Amino acid sequence: MSETPKPSPVPLETRDGALIARPQMKIVDDESLKALSHAIDQQADANSGITVVVLDLSRVQLLPSLVLGLLLQLANKCKARQQKLKLAALQPQIRQVFSITRLDRVLDIVPTVEAALQ
Secondary structure, X not given: OOOOOOOOOOOEEEEOOEEEEOOOOOEOOHHHHHHHHHHHHHHHHHOXXXXXXXXXXXXXXXXXXXXXXXXXXXXXXXXXXXXXXXXXXXXXXXXXXXXXXXXXXXXXXXXXXXXXXX
């Protein structure tokens, strides 16, 4: 029996063909990311003009390992919709995790949200 994801705990904004999600939490757990992913799916499916999905991770200080896999799933969903997923404004310790796991070679990481929109 599958649970319906809770509403996204993350504010979503659309601007210039981009959907921007700004998690306001220090730790993004798998439940939060699943809810966010569901909200992104709904917005992205409803608005065909979205070409970029940006996750502003400037406030996030910890990403559990399970969340890394969910980010890859989200990237694959975006790719299937002809969209690019960009991770913006990572804290140094989060950036290091992506470097160590070599996910920085798979996921598009940019320094700022503004850079992601260009």
